[in-house]
Amino acid sequence: MPVAEETDLEAIFDQALRAVVKKEPLPPIEVRFYPYAGLSSTIRLRRGRIYVRLSDILCESPPEILHALACILVAKLYRLKPSKEHERAYKQYTLLPEIVEASESTRRTRGYKITTSPRGKVYDLEELFSDLNHRYFAGRLERPDLSWSQKRTRRILGHHDHIHGAIVVSRTLDDTRIPRFVVEYVLYHEMLHVAHPPRVVSGRTIYHSRQFRSDERRFERFDEVLKWMERLASPVRRKSKKSRRR
Numbered sequence: 001m002p003v004a005e006e007t008d009l010e011a012i013f014d015q016a017l018r019a020v021v022k023k024e025p026l027p028p029i030e031v032r033f034y035p036y037a038g039l040s041s042t043i044r045l046r047r048g049r050i051y052v053r054l055s056d057i058l059c060e061s062p063p064e065i066l067h068a069l070a071c072i073l074v075a076k077l078y079r080l081k082p083s084k085e086h087e088r089a090y091k092q093y094t095l096l097p098e099i100v101e102a103s104e105s106t107r108r109t110r111g112y113k114i115t116t117s118p119r120g121k122v123y124d125l126e127e128l129f130s131d132l133n134h135r136y137f138a139g140r141l142e143r144p145d146l147s148w149s150q151k152r153t154r155r156i157l158g159h160h161d162h163i164h165g166a167i168v169v170s171r172t173l174d175d176t177r178i179p180r181f182v183v184e185y186v187l188y189h190e191m192l193h194v195a196h197p198p199r200v201v202s203g204r205t206i207y208h209s210r211q212f213r214s215d216e217r218r219f220e221r222f223d224e225v226l227k228w229m230e231r232l233a234s235p236v237r238r239k240s241k242k243s244r245r246r
């Protein structure tokens, strides 16, 4: 279990923001651990909010190291010079054998995942996302990381990782035989997960609330798409399709 909970992290970043940037009002800040390959961290300002992602290798780091890193990142965002002390503290920490080892190991095992592009052979998830965002969300949905799965998966066509803010769509759908609106629908469903974060109600996590389900039906070709979903989920393709199988 991570020692630093994400709420503590936000407090650390909030403090760093106050210490480094001395003008009000300070933007709200959201901080998440992310399974980067290697020891990366990113910070960006978007629509008045700061979004930070820290390598999950750092999830058990002592608070003073997280504080140093927070100050370095905030300084970077505001184009200020980070303090030498913070730089030294963080650098030293990253040279500890267990951190170096953890970093190398994530590079080996995750490296390929992170470079996955939203652009498939047939469909570009980023393009589909912007289009859907305009059509159904008034352009207001924050774009998560979009990627195609490594493998073709017929059972699970899409997945939204709430913790890491990522949507993964099955490579099975990146195919000229799959109509665009089917891919759109799978992505739309995952986008609804972004719009309706999971809620815990009497100990149970609700992922598909009533509001979620009713929004789902707003999809333009909902009935048609459901037939496609059934076909895609059935393990045996119809015989007439056999000749087209690879």
Ligand SMILES: [Zn+2]
Pocket (backbone or CB within 6 Å): 189, 193, 207, 208
């Ligand atoms: Zn779902």
